[in-house]
Amino acid sequence: MKAELRALTAVRGIAAWLVVLFHIRLSLPALPAPAAAVIDKGYLAVDFFFLLSGFVIWLSWGERLRIGGLGAAPEFLKRRIARIWPLHLVVLGFGLALALVLLATGREAPHFPLGELPLHALLIQNWGFTGALAWNDPAWSISCELAAYLLFPLLVLAIDWRRAPTPAILAAITALLTLLHMIFTLQGVAAQGDHIPRLGMVRCILEFASGTAVCALWLRWRERWRAPALFSSAAGIAAIGIWIVGLLPETLTVPAAFAALLLALALTSGKAGNPLEGRALHYLGEVSYATYLGHFLLWFAFKLAFVSDARAVAWPLIALYCVLVLASSVALYHGVERPAQRWVNGLSLRRPRPFRAPGSGSAHG
Template sequence: MSAPPRPQLDSLTAARGIAAWLVVLFHIRSGMPWLPADVLHVIHKGYLAVDFFFILSGFVIWLSAQGEFAARGLGATPAFLRRRLARIYPLYAVMLALTVGFVLLLEATGRSTAGYPWAELPLHVLMLQNWGFTPDLSWNHPAWSISTEFAAYLLFPLLVLLFSPIARAPRWVILGAMACLIGILAVGMQALGYTNLGGHIVKTGLARCIAEFAMGCLLCALWQQGVDRVSRTVAIVALLGGGFVWAGGFTNELIAFPLVTTALIYLIADHSQRGGKIARPLVYLGEISYATYLSHFMLFIWFKIALVNNAANIAPHLIALYVLLTLAASVILYHGIEKPGRRLAGRR
């Protein structure tokens, strides 16, 4: 008997696209001092979109792969990892190669190559750069999260073994396990002296990803038990209540953001499952979001070299041009590299 088809959660895809653009705005915020202070304050928190990605990734991976592990056990691991590498590595490799070409051009023209240490390049090729081997971010900075996601993929078979009994337990057990993960992450970050989730990515990024990825797995297990009026109401209360205590300064984002995000993803998934519609352009932004995420940082560097005189105050029309170029690059990379590369890598 074939497995039942997985639900098409277009709302989550659209949310991923919005999150990717929050990361873009976060990385270009220093060039937009002309924005209102309140807007800049929100954009300054754009790094939290990466935490949204981690939780959402755990949710989606559990939804797509847990059934195969339940049926085949650890024997499902090779095929799972092959699919994940086919999904992420072709575009990752192309962006890394373009960055290497850029650095070679810098060297050929006698310019500084600080931030692109050749000794660390093998770690980037193997997607190990944010596993605690380096002191700082280097090369294509946003790829640090792909490195930690790769670690989460490697751990996923063990998470399935660990979480499967919890996934079959009553909902309060799953909620308790998620609360434990939120608490462990918060206590660990505070022990290192950080009160926000973006503190020192090189030190905390790997643990941050794995903890939040695990939260997403448990969240999906909770969602798979079905959403009724009570659970939907609890999620709404958690979303609004978490946002209120965070905005009011009663707690920091270490606790509030995972709580708000898990509630939000739960409600968004419920919206899609109940047949809720989402605008097709937003879904498409989500489909090309990986290309947006991997390309925007280096593209901004190249854009500034070519067209910007004052990187601390970039004219609005140039920011608009950069946004359009990033969108165009995302479309080209998605259709020209990511999708064909995924098919080719999958066959091999």
């Protein structure tokens, strides 16, 4: 197992909180225009998650699956399921409790369609089976991640980034993200976060695959990191600037910018003076999956309990909600996510050998 890149863990925590703020943006009091603009685009953090996921999975499992072949795939999938599924089921159970409370008190629960619950429990809700987000909205991306995990062993066996020349890897990233842009454009979609039930899967798969190629570049350049880090940082910032001024569309520039910035962050991880290496930010990243998966339904329940006008929530209540999100993230991480992960990872996928009494060997032995 490769050593952790702490800066990437920290950025994951920051990205998760951008998603939190995005989901409560319509309830926030007035903000300065730049801050409001950033929060309005908080859904783009999911694109960074997909790229980061491909990077980390390639780093952790690419070599193991290449050596073990498809025979190593069950262990890989078991460990990925251990990572995403138990916490998802617990949070979905909280959503079911909310739905039952609403129905028991005579209120409608249109966001909790009981007929779709099995799809959500199996994490296949965003595989083309539903036409709208429901239950725990952020879990759509986890549904797509599960599909990416199922495809990943085939990707490893089909492509060995180690043998590809650097220009070919850069061309592959460009081609994947250009294809993503073309698909969105052909569908008449200008924003990455639109039409998630229809386009979320392709968004995940192509960015996940791009993330694996970004990891290949990091593995190639990590020892002579300064020039590549400077170039990728400049490229990412330039792409963001081009998008902000409206010269190129979001669906083309933002994934490319995030890929470049992911490479820069990885190359500078662990270097002296990196502000993302601090303990607090790192811990925020460690509990970020619980933050990401738990905040949406917590906000739903919070509004039921404390909010009379969802479009005018005072700062003290916003602060209280954020404290509850952080506290619940810590509780879910230590009380559910990690213990369940250890338990599932400890399960053996090997069939036990049949018991043979002494002297009962084969007649041909």
